[in-house]
Amino acid sequence: MGPDRETRERAATGATATTRPRTRLDQPLPPRRRLVPEWDPEAFGRLSERIARFLGTGRFIVWMTVVIILWLVWNIAAPRHLRFDPYPFIFLTLLLSLQASYAAPLILLAQNRQDDRDRVNLEQDRKQNERSIADTEYLTREIAALRMGLGEVATRDWIRSEFQDLIRELEEHRADGADSRVVFPAERPPRRDVDDR
Numbered sequence: 001m002g003p004d005r006e007t008r009e010r011a012a013t014g015a016t017a018t019t020r021p022r023t024r025l026d027q028p029l030p031p032r033r034r035l036v037p038e039w040d041p042e043a044f045g046r047l048s049e050r051i052a053r054f055l056g057t058g059r060f061i062v063w064m065t066v067v068i069i070l071w072l073v074w075n076i077a078a079p080r081h082l083r084f085d086p087y088p089f090i091f092l093t094l095l096l097s098l099q100a101s102y103a104a105p106l107i108l109l110a111q112n113r114q115d116d117r118d119r120v121n122l123e124q125d126r127k128q129n130e131r132s133i134a135d136t137e138y139l140t141r142e143i144a145a146l147r148m149g150l151g152e153v154a155t156r157d158w159i160r161s162e163f164q165d166l167i168r169e170l171e172e173h174r175a176d177g178a179d180s181r182v183v184f185p186a187e188r189p190p191r192r193d194v195d196d197r
Contacts, residue, residue, distance in 0.1 A: 045113050052110035055103050068092070 023029070054060055071092055075085045085091040 045109065048106045049110040049113060051103075052107045055107065068096075 071085070072089070075083045075087075075089065075092075
């Protein structure tokens with residue numbers, strides 16, 4: 001009953017024996033096995049920077065010089081059967097060439113990473129400068145608008161001077177013997193304007 005039922009379900013859904021089972025989208029895929037080992041490029045880049053930093057120090061030059069001097073002294077002064085690199089020092093040349101062939105790409109990789117960091121920092125600095133310039137221009141416009149607005153605002157000193165002028169005019173008006181009830185005398189006699197028709 002079991003196999004016949006599976007066969008009927010496959011026939012009903014149109015599935016054949018060679019189709020792959022459906023993967024569920026709500027579950028992560030199982031990790032695939034790889035033949036090539038994986039490495040973290042960031043970890044490798046950090047290691048290359050540390051090596052390049054060490055190769056650029058005086059400590060490396062001193063240690064390299066000491067090793068080469070010991071190598072040469074040992075292969076010149078030691079008994080013949082204990083020498084492992086006789087006079088042309090071919091093995092030493094090979095090791096120095098190998099060290100140089102690995103040092104150059106590591107130094108270039110470290111420089112490329114530093115260039116990438118500098119490029120990102122330069123872009124961030126440029127964006128920050130643009131924001132600062134925009135903020136400065138906005139504040140400049142706001143200050144200019146405030147100055148223009150304050151130019152038309154009555155200040156305390158201006159109001160005080162206007163009051164003093166009015167008091168002086170009132171005192172002069174009283175001294176002339178005019179009607180004391182009129183506070184603000186008309187500047188011109190009342191008459192009909194030509195335009196009022």
